Amino acid sequence: MAISIKYYDLILLGVLASLLLGFGIGAVTTISTAITVPASALIGIALIYQTIFLRGPVSSTDDLSEEAHQIELPK
Template identity: 85%
Template sequence: MVISIQYYDLVLLGILASLVLGFAAGALTTISTAITVPAAALIGIALIYQTIFLRGPVSSTSDLSEEAHEIELPK
């Protein structure tokens, strides 16, 4: 059985690592975790931005031109 790690798996690990890093920095230094966790979360925010807007989950721009189909909901 071969386990493959994809790009989005690494992004999720990066977000988790940034939050753990912020907590560890707050626990191991004199700086409050109320400051270090949100500051380290900026790394996670940057990863999310890069993943969604710069490397979005589409193969090409032609994927973006497909229209969404309306569905009938039961009343």
């Protein structure tokens, strides 16, 4: 069984790595982890922003129209 790593898997690993980096910097240096973890979380936020808004899972708005179906609600 071959394991393939997709783009979104790399983004999740990047978010985890940014948080671990913040913890590592806080543990090794004299800077508090209360500062380094939220500061490094900005890297994770940037990765999530880029994934959702700049390179989303759909390639065009035509892909979105197939997902939406009109339903009738009971009166």
